[in-house]
Amino acid sequence: MDQVKFTAMKDGDREDYAFLTEHEVAFTKGTADRLMTALETLDEGLSGYKVTRLGHSLQSATRAWRDGADTDWLVSTLLHDIGDIFAPFNHDEYAASILKPFVRGQCTWVVEKHGDFQMIYYGEHVGANPHKRDAYAGHRYFDDCATFCERWDQASFDPAYDTLTLDHFRPLVREVFARAPYDPAVIRPGAREPLVDASVAATRA
Ligand SMILES: [Fe+2]
Ligand SMILES: [Fe+2]
Numbered sequence: 001m002d003q004v005k006f007t008a009m010k011d012g013d014r015e016d017y018a019f020l021t022e023h024e025v026a027f028t029k030g031t032a033d034r035l036m037t038a039l040e041t042l043d044e045g046l047s048g049y050k051v052t053r054l055g056h057s058l059q060s061a062t063r064a065w066r067d068g069a070d071t072d073w074l075v076s077t078l079l080h081d082i083g084d085i086f087a088p089f090n091h092d093e094y095a096a097s098i099l100k101p102f103v104r105g106q107c108t109w110v111v112e113k114h115g116d117f118q119m120i121y122y123g124e125h126v127g128a129n130p131h132k133r134d135a136y137a138g139h140r141y142f143d144d145c146a147t148f149c150e151r152w153d154q155a156s157f158d159p160a161y162d163t164l165t166l167d168h169f170r171p172l173v174r175e176v177f178a179r180a181p182y183d184p185a186v187i188r189p190g191a192r193e194p195l196v197d198a199s200v201a202a203t204r205a
Pocket of ligand 1: 080
């Protein structure tokens with residue numbers, strides 16, 4: 001068997017779907033590498049800034065790395081703007097959807113809301129509400145998203161910054177997307193891990 005017998009899904013049988021499941025499992029294993037290839041295409045998008053979108057993504061993740069952030073934060077930060085490719089009007093939600101099955105709920109929330117939180121830095125210059133983030137006042141992860149934006153996102157447009165390469169983060173991306181999806185031990189609803197860990201940061205260059 002090298003393809004299914006059916007032409008309409010409702011006509012498929014157990015053999016067809018067992019065959020497809022096998023293929024999907026193999027395809028799923030390539031998710032991390034497909035995402036990193038997509039990140040590389042960000043190198044061409046959105047000109048006008050002093051760094052490319054890939055440069056910004058890597059710089060954000062590098063700052064997170066130097067802050068001692070854990071794997072979930074690093075991978076989430078690296079991918080936080082990947083939605084720019086296909087979803088320029090809700091790039092934050094798009095990235096969060098990709099991350100949601102594989103990282104802590106805290107990180108998914110922060111990535112999903114970062115667009116609203118970033119408004120604090122430039123909303124007034126584009127006729128948007130700079131205080132959009134106030135809609136989430138009191139939320140468990142409000143301060144985390146504010147810190148993410150302040151330390152890693154808004155700061156990472158500097159061409160002079162010593163940014164690490166994609167290869168530095170590649171093993172971490174592979175590790176995260178090889179996890180069992182929606183594993184409660186990974187998602188840990190309500191859990192908070194610090195963005196900045198000085199003792200870990202001290203071990204990283
Ligand atoms: Fe963004
Ligand atoms: Fe960003």
